[in-house]
Amino acid sequence: MTSLLIFTDLDGTLLDHHTYSFAPAKSAMLSLKTFAIPCIINTSKTFHELLSLRKELNHLDPFIVENGSAVYIPKQLGLDIQEPLEDVGEYWLKTFGPKRKELIHMTDDQLDQYTFQRFSDMSVDDLIRVTGLSEENAKLAMQRQFTEPMLWTDSNQALQSLREHLKPFGVQIQKGGRFSHLMGEKCDKANAMLWLTKLYQDQLLEDQELITMALGDGENDIGMLSKADIPVVIRSPVHVPPEIPNRSDAWLTDDYGPKGWAQAINQVLEKQGIL
Structure with missing residues (x-):
């Protein structure tokens, strides 16, 4: 069996660069929820910024803040975590760098x-x-x-x-x-993604394969994209799409921001035989 794990940037990717709207991506996000596919936010935003935004997105999965500096895991997910993490109320906290x-x-x-x-x-x-x-x-x-x-x-x-x-x-x-x-120096979207990927892989049975998909639009997404099984560069209206070294399989979406995000998600779900 194959399981899919999504990692996504926010600004310019899931959120429109100018308006911060995620409306064009709502249907694709609902598809992920329907098929119980975790969608991990991996952003430069802070924990406090994400509290209200996650409510708007109805986001219940783990999230990575401040460009890979820390991972917050909702306790309600009941994930089996083998290493000691900081207890911060409703979340387990994994940190990677200085204050x-x-x-x-x-x-x-x-x-x-x-x-x-x-x-x-x-x-x-x-x-x-x-x-x-x-x-x-x-x-x-x-x-x-x-x-x-x-x-x-x-x-x-x-x-x-x-x-x-x-x-x-x-x-x-x-x-x-x-x-x-x-x-x-150890704070990086890719490092945080790989740590969280291993955590999810540990939850699976031995015969289950975990495929990672990452979506981003900026230079600070390159590491995350380069380490994902399916790297997707979201076209930006304001800057040249970043090049992903040694990844000729990286996609560049036709549309910008959340519209391109939705197209990429739907395409992968169809390719994996989920949709």
């Missing part, structure tokens, strides 16, 4: 050398102006725990220089759709 305060401290002395603005340097109004988020959602986006996004307005060469400076401290910079994210 946000450390990341901010490490870049304080770099503000005079490069042109960038961290979330911690912004007001709520600044973030609203940059992202178009509502005031409520902007406040939630600022409640980060494991990463620090930067609005990078310097050159790509300067960004690489900062990367080299931070590398000895075990810190990396991942470039997303709007922001570049300071985070621990």
